[in-house]
Amino acid sequence: MRLPVMRRWWPTGLLALLAVAAVAHADIPLDQRRSSYADMNRDNRAMQDDDTSNPAMLSVLDGEALWSERTGASNRSCADCHGDAKASMKGTAARHPAYDEKHAKPVNLDQRINICRTERQRASPFAPESKDMLAISAFVAMQSRGEPIAPPDDPRLSPFREAGRMLYNTRQGQLNLSCGQCHDDNWGKSLAGNNVPQGHPTGYPIYRLEWQSLGSLQRRLRNCMIGMRAETFPYGALEYVNMELYLMWRARGMKLESPGVRP
């Protein structure tokens, strides 16, 4: 008689445990998501709002020049194929990372630009975080300003996005923290005097006042990993792209504000 009772009790207990685990790592409800723009002080918000005081716009000007500069063995510029960036690049940043058929993996915006450079312009790729890479990336991303983040509905991306989600929820480093423990469970609180943001990639590449320069989302991810005292991946690693995929999905529908300013 006892055995059937046990059988009935166990699945219920397991479900209860699973429910507790699910609550502990719940996603932020969609209507409670906020860009960390909203958490900045008035001066920093004003700096981002005005294109003549946003220092990232200096790089956008560089990027605009690069857009129409002929280069590489094919002696073509971005504009020769893509025309006016205002039309052709609208929404592009909101759709990346996207699946690349030829390389059979997701690529982010910077990697997409470098694929174009090496395979179509037949020029040397820009080094990660180099002045030119960030400039062209900021110029392209700016064309999507105000567009909602729209991760592509491509089933081939799913395993990569899931890998990103796994990494996001994996405890790492000497501090043994996962991304989610701060950005899902404790956003809005303080960490050593700083606001803990929700971590939505709405403004990349960002001009970070602390860096005194423009930087990519990968630089920001490395920054967090160093803070967790975890080992960083090299720039362009698939792990970062997976994470970007997950973060963009997490921020789906939020408006892009690139190039953003952050403290």
Add this chain to the structure above:
Amino acid sequence: MARTLINVPAKAKRGEVIAIKTLISHVMETGFRHTNLGARIPRDIIDTFVCTYNGEEIFRAKLHPAIAANPFITFHTVATESGTIAFTWTGDKGFSATASAKITVV
């Protein structure tokens, strides 16, 4: 040539106080930092900023190593007459940049 961004109102009333905003791309290397091999990175900063209104100097700033990269300088002046507001930045290693904006005073 360094990139500059200037914000001067295109139109103003005579006697109106107007805000002028300027931004210039510059590393503002302090001279206090070292490479990971220990070599000192020489100072490379903008040290002087001058603004003229129809040729007359109306604002001047002296910049120092503690000022962040891409200096943003904003100040106010009184719109007196139509003309050109010109800006000059000079600094280490013979750095020099200029920019200007037109203003119509009615």
